[in-house]
Amino acid sequence: MVIEPVTADSVTSFTELGVDAKLIAPLRKLGAETAFPIQAATLPVSLSGRDVLGRGRTGSGKTIAFAIPLVTRVAAAPVARSARKPRGLVLVPTRELALQVQRTIDPLAAALGLKTMVVFGGVGYGNQTSALRSGVDIVIACPGRLEDLIARNDCDLGNIAVTVLDEADHMADLGFLPGVRRLLRATPANGQRLLFSATLDNGISVLVNDFLTNPAVHAVDDESSKVETMTHHVFAVNKDDRNQVVRELASGGARRLLFTRTKHGAKKWAAALTKNGIPAVDLHGNLSQGARERNLDAFSSGRASVLVATDIAARGIHVDDIELVVHLDPPTEHKAYLHRSGRTARAGAGGTVITLMLPEQADDVRKLMKQAGITAATTRITPGHPEIHKLAG
The missing domain is CATH 3.40.50.300 (P-loop containing nucleotide triphosphate hydrolases)
Incomplete structure (x- = not known):
C-alpha cells in the first residue's frame, strides 16, 4: 500500500x-x-x-x-x-x-x-x-x-x-x-x-x-507527528501546590481544555473551578446525553471558558479556538497524549499544551514524551510563577 x-x-x-x-x-x-x-x-x-x-x-x-x-x-x-x-x-x-x-x-x-x-x-x-x-x-x-x-x-x-x-x-x-x-x-x-x-x-x-x-x-502527516504550531511544556508541581496552579492555569478569557483520567476527577475539577469564579463544565461518560450536549454547547458558545474532560471525550470534542490544553493527569500512553493535545492548534492555529507532573510521575512522563516524539521543557512551578502567566494568560 x-x-x-x-x-x-x-x-x-x-x-x-x-x-x-x-x-x-x-x-x-x-x-x-x-x-x-x-x-x-x-x-x-x-x-x-x-x-x-x-x-x-x-x-x-x-x-x-x-x-x-x-x-x-x-x-x-x-x-x-x-x-x-x-x-x-x-x-x-x-x-x-x-x-x-x-x-x-x-x-x-x-x-x-x-x-x-x-x-x-x-x-x-x-x-x-x-x-x-x-x-x-x-x-x-x-x-x-x-x-x-x-x-x-x-x-x-x-x-x-x-x-x-x-x-x-x-x-x-x-x-x-x-x-x-x-x-x-x-x-x-x-x-x-x-x-x-x-x-x-x-x-x-x-x-x-x-x-x-x-x-x-x-x-497529511506522519502518524505520530506534532502540529508545528503547538508548543509542549511540562510543569513539575508538588501535590500541595497543584490545586492553586490548576486554578491559575484555568483562569483567563480564552477557551481552555483540561483532561483528567477519571470521571470523578472531571466532575470535581469543574465544580471546584466554578466555585472559584471560573466558569467550567465537565464532559464524561456518567453524564446524561442532555447534560453532555448542554455542557459542550456552553463551552463552544463561550458561556463556559473551561471544559474538564476524560480521555474518552477527547475524540468527540471538535471546537475551534482552544488555545490551551492542560493534562491534569498525564495520560497512560502516547496516542492518548497526541489525541488529547490535538484539541488545540486545530486547522493551522497555534496552541499550547501543558502537562502537570507530580514528583512520583516523573519517570512515566519522560517515557510518555519519548514515545510521543515530543520535546518539552520541564519547569518547576509554584503558584504565581511567571511561566503560568506567560503560557496561560
Missing part, C-alpha cells in the same frame, strides 16, 4: 476540485473558503467514486473531506429515499463526535435536498425509530445503537451507496471493530467506502484489506 503524502502545496479552491456549486455557500458558512491539504488530495478521487483511506491529525479537515463526496454521491444515487433505508452512512465512536459530524454534514446535505440524522445509545429508541421510518438519506451513527436498530427491523443498510468510517483507530481502541465489520458486511459490496483516521495501525489494516477496494491512500 503506497501512502501519498499531502503537502500545503495541494491547497486549492473547492470549485477547482469539482465540488458542486450548490455546496460552495454552505462551505463558506462553515468557514471553509479553500481546501485543506487532505481535502485537496482526496476530493478528486472520492468524488469519482473511488474508495479512500485518509490519514490526518485532528483539525486537518477530515470531516469536510468526507462530507462533500458523501452528500454529492448520495444525492446522485439512483435509489430514491425510502423508509428505513438510508443511502449514506457515517460510523463514529462517540455520541459527541456524531453530533459534531452532523453539524458539518447537515448544511451541505440540505443544500442538495438531503435529510440527515444521528443514531447513538443512551437515549430512547422512539425518535430514532420514527425518523428512520419516515425516511432519511444519511445516518451518522455509533455502531452499537445502529446494530440494535437493525435487529429491531427499524433500519436496513441494503441501499447504502457511501459508507464513511471516521476516527476508525479509536473505534478499534474501544473494541468496536467486530460491530463495524458486521455493519460493513450489511452494506452493498459495490458501495463506496471512505475511511479516515488519525493513525493507521494494525487494527485498521484489517478493515482496509477486507472492505476497501483499491483505495487511494493519502496522509
